[in-house]
Amino acid sequence: MFDYIIVGAGSAGCVLAHRLSADPGVRVLLLEAGPRDWHPYVHIPAGLAKLVLKKELNWDYSTAPEPQLDGRMLWWPRGKLLGGSSSINAMCYTRGDARDYDEWVSLGAEGWHWDAVLPYFRKAEGNSRGADAFHGAEGPLTVSDPRHRNPLSAVFVEAAGQAGFPLNADFNGAVQEGFGFYQTTTRNGARCSSATAYLDPIRGKRPNLKIITGALARKLLFEGGRASGVLYTVGGAAFAEGAAREIILCGGAINSPQLLMLSGIGPAAHLRQHGIAVHTDLPGVGDNLQDHLDICTLQRATQPITYDGADTLLNEARIAFEYLLRRQGPGTSNIAEAGGFLRSALAEDERADLQFHFVPAQLDDHGRNRLPGHGFTLHACFLRPKSRGRILLASTDAGTKPRIEANYLGDPEGFDRRVMRECLRISRQIIAQPAFSPYRGEERFPGAGVVDEAAIDAFIRRKAESIYHPVGTCAIGPDGDRMAVLDPRLRVRGVTGLRVVDASVMPRLIGGNTNAPTIMIAERAADWILSGA
Structure with missing residues (x-):
């Protein structure tokens, strides 16, 4: 006992x-x-x-088909x-x-x-x-500043400032809102x-x-x-x-x-x-059931300074050697090194309602779809969704995955959808700043032609994912x-x-x-x- x-x-x-x-x-x-x-x-x-x-380290869940996301089953x-x-x-x-x-x-x-x-x-x-x-x-959970930062992470923070948004050295301090580097x-x-x-x-x-x-x-x-x-x-x-x-x-x-x-x-x-x-x-x-729905803006990079290509045998060996020998270099990076919190024009109170994670690599479908070349990704999610889902049994066997109905964008007023558009608009605004000019290539996702509301909504339905x-x-x-x-x-x-x-x-x-x-x-x-x- x-x-x-x-x-x-x-x-x-x-x-x-x-x-x-x-x-x-x-x-x-x-x-x-x-x-x-x-x-x-x-x-x-x-x-x-x-x-x-x-997969042996992962429950590898997927949602049921999501009605507001083109019937896709999102990976959890x-x-x-x-x-x-x-x-x-x-x-x-x-x-x-x-x-x-x-x-x-x-x-x-x-x-x-x-x-x-x-x-x-x-x-x-x-x-x-x-x-x-x-x-x-003195607590058991060590929280620290990353030992390595890709140069583009600093460019992102600079660009957020150029866009007129506040900077913040500590998202867990007196004020959450602003852009900066995550502690990890x-x-x-x-x-x-x-x-x-x-x-x-x-x-x-x-x-x-x-x-x-x-x-x-x-x-x-x-x-x-x-x-x-x-x-x-x-x-x-x-x-x-x-x-x-x-x-x-x-x-x-x-x-x-x-x-x-x-x-x-x-x-x-x-x-x-x-x-x-x-x-x-x-x-x-x-x-x-509640979750943060996330949309990614992917941009090609004109210089090969991103983490794309790090998985070649030569680069992996170099990164592993530097990590094992000195605990330094890209191996110590959490990849999502920079980001921020922002109160959009649609915020219903004084709290930030958007969160950003900047990744100096091309990240599509949770990184499972590898894209050629170099690029960077800006994640943006709505922090205060109104949509609610549920977990249901699919079987009486505990080894059978339950049914996950996330019901993303299911709020009847369509408010979640409107804020997701803001996520994309502000992401593009930051990437368009002068700090990115030496590195900014064409927009890969959603693409330069995705401008009007209907096209943006279609992109969100096609590409939004859980964060x-x-x-x-x-x-x-x-x-x-x-x-x-x-x-x-x-x-x-x-x-x-x-x-x-x-x-x-x-x-x-x-x-x-x-x-x-x-x-x-x-x-x-x-x-x-x-x-x-």
Whole structure:
């Protein structure tokens, strides 16, 4: 019998394993469906460009056909290994706007205001710039400035300033808006995933922590109204383990609602359609799905200074040698080195509503479609979408991928679509600035002929993709709200001994990348769990 069972060793699960097992008087079991984080591409920052091809490290999800995107099935990569998506992401460290968390409170997430969450961001963070009112310097998660920047990344920041937009040296400081360079979750030139930060220091050193990889959770077990254990398989063998205190689901916005529904917790009618006995009718499980939709502007470069062509054998050998010998050079780059946050003319409040990631390479179809020559890419996404989707079961088999209905651009007023046009317009405005003149070739996507509204909308339908920030499917909400899956301390309503701690708990998508907020959520949950709250 374990005291705690954690399902999922991703961004949140690794935090909880570290914090809970710090008490030698408790036994902790950490279950991860994927393998250990052994692959060298995981640890070399620039290796993320190769990770898209490593399906053994990826849940490799796709959405159902999206009605507003020409019926396309959009690819949703999610990490399936120790560290989860923090082991395969682009390592950009952002927290969103402080007012995002105050908005959570207005939606029923009592106690999640900015002043309450900031100490947990600081607790997690080990920022190489040192500590201040916004940053921590002693936390397990190393945050640092990239050791290598492609010259075009500085050109992009200069161009944003020439376009009249503010510059910002710290997106996680007093003000989020502006353009500059991302800090990244890297340490000494290598990726600092949640597994690196929280598991590596304790692996093999705490006899009260057991980590099992290749373990697919099949369903939760109950004793009356209490979650008492987990049924899982490793290879072809089935196992069941009990939890004396709590079971904590950390599978993310797709896997956590899937496991709840497979266990009889979710929308009763949907569960009965699949022949699943209803343990707890929670209509909100799988609902409220939100994600950032992203559009890319691709420009040919007139000079061969981009990262295109880095995958030739000679260049790979040179980059690897410099990385292994000195932990310097392009191998230390997260590729998306620069970017920014901007409040567009369509913003509905004082927060930035657009985010940009600049990539000094041609990135099409998540990097899976390799384009000839040299070029650069400007990602732009709408931070505050009104569209909502859902996760549904496709089968009663946990090994079958659930149905993901993202419902991009599905808001009935068409507001999301209008902001996506702004994303493209501002991207073109920045690229047109004098700083890019020595490097700017023809526009490859969407192309110079795509100008009028109808043509831009057609391009968005044809090329827009996820930028990997799904949240909201096990959302915190107020008492009395039937769609609220969790109470403000992340306990599943109607069940004792069960919490969800991952990005699925967010009632509203934050304005930025979601990895750092997920780690913050886990740090806060660990304090509650250890105190018995």
